Amino acid sequence: MNTLVFAQLFPDEATCREHYKNMRIKRGLTCKKWGGTGHFWLACKGQVECKGCHFRTTLRRGTVMEHSHLSFRVWYLAILFMTATKTGISACEMQRQLGYKRYKTVWSRMHRIRTLMGRRDDLYSLTGMIEFDEGFFKEATPEKEHQRLKRGKDSQRLENVGVMVESTPLVDINTGNESKHCRYFKLKALDTQKSESINTLFQNSVTSDRVVFTDQGNNYQDIHKFVDMHITEKSSKNSTKTTLKLAHIEIGNAKRTFLGVYHKMSSDYLQNYLNEFTYKLNRRNFADLFERVIKAAVFPYWEESA
Ligand SMILES: [Zn+2]
Structure with missing residues (x-):
């Protein structure tokens, strides 16, 4: 949805509230x-x-909007700005666009939406052939930047992110050229570089009948326990262009996106930023991101898996 359509469909608080109510009751x-499951609607009380x-009970209970004093329209606008922009929007910019006084409120509501996006993607396991690789993300906060300048470059904290890509190799029958078709991605911040966090990731994110490609990292020795086949390739210039090409491309894209949009990105919230990036990436061919997030936003969290 773009801004013009939004302005027509949701001109005021009443239309947003009515829409939310209908979605929630549906x-x-x-x-x-x-x-x-039988309920009456008490119009006078809302x-x-x-x-x-x-x-x-209120319509917001248990949903992403629970305990929030922001109007439905402000929530709707926030979801619009986050879904209608390809790269995303910083909390600072969102605050300006909404004309909202408190930065912290806007910032924390945006993180709630990102958490919601992550929970939606966590419902799905990856299938097909899977590329897995790791990328290092720099933490960016003004304080950290200050310390970095004071102490030299190496003091900057690096966060490790695991990237999984469903990829299917395709060969053109006429030309014999090989290419890849990719479907879904998962980007997860890893606690440590150690094998346990990688094992947990595989346990939770892929079905066991999968074939996984990685380089010969030291922390990958247990991956074969969770999948049908684990194929390793020695890291080289060639492997970054072939076997692990898609994983490398998305690590690069995520880094560029974050650098361009966010001035501050604390490692505590890295997973949330990855959630938003992955949510949009996985739905890159859908035109109805706004509708999808609103639909997810009416689910109470205890019913989400249903
Ligand atoms: Zn009851």
């Missing part, structure tokens, strides 16, 4: 007390009431 409500036990 999604279905379950009573917190006993799980009943709440729903359980038909069985008369327990009342």
Whole structure:
């Protein structure tokens, strides 16, 4: 959705609230007390009431908008700016666009949306042939930058990120040229470079009947336990152009995107930035990102996996 369409569909708070209400009710409500699904809409209170036990609750409860005083329209606009921009938008810029006073509020709401995006992608496991590689991301904060200048370049903290790509090799029948088709990606911040965090990643993110390609990293010796076949190739100029090409491209793209958009990026929130990047990357061929995020935003978190 672009800004013009948004302005037509959601001109004011009432249209946003009505839209959210309809999406939320269409999604279905379950009573917190006993799980009943029948509810009345209490227009005067802006709440729903359980038909069985008369327990009342707001539409925001359990969703990304829970405990937030921001209007529905501000939430909708924030989701619009995050999904309509290819590279994303900084909290500073968002604050300016929304005309909002408090930076911290805008910043934390954006991270909630990124967490939501990550939870959606976590529902899926990768299939097909998988490339796996690691990239190092520099932490960027003004304080860190100051320390770095004071102490010399090497004091800057590096964060390790694992990149998984579903890729299918394709050979052109007429020319014999080889290329690759890629579908879904996963980018995960790794706690340490140690093999445990890589093992956990494979356990959670791929189905066991997969073929995985990596270079000959020291931390990859257990990967074969989680997949059907693990093929290693010695790291070389050639492997970065062939076997692990897609993983390398996306590590580079993610770094460039982050550098261009965010002035501050603390390693504590690196996974959230990766969530947004991956969410958009995996849905690069879809035109309805805004609608998809709103749809995800009406799910209470305890029902998300359903
Ligand atoms: Zn009830």
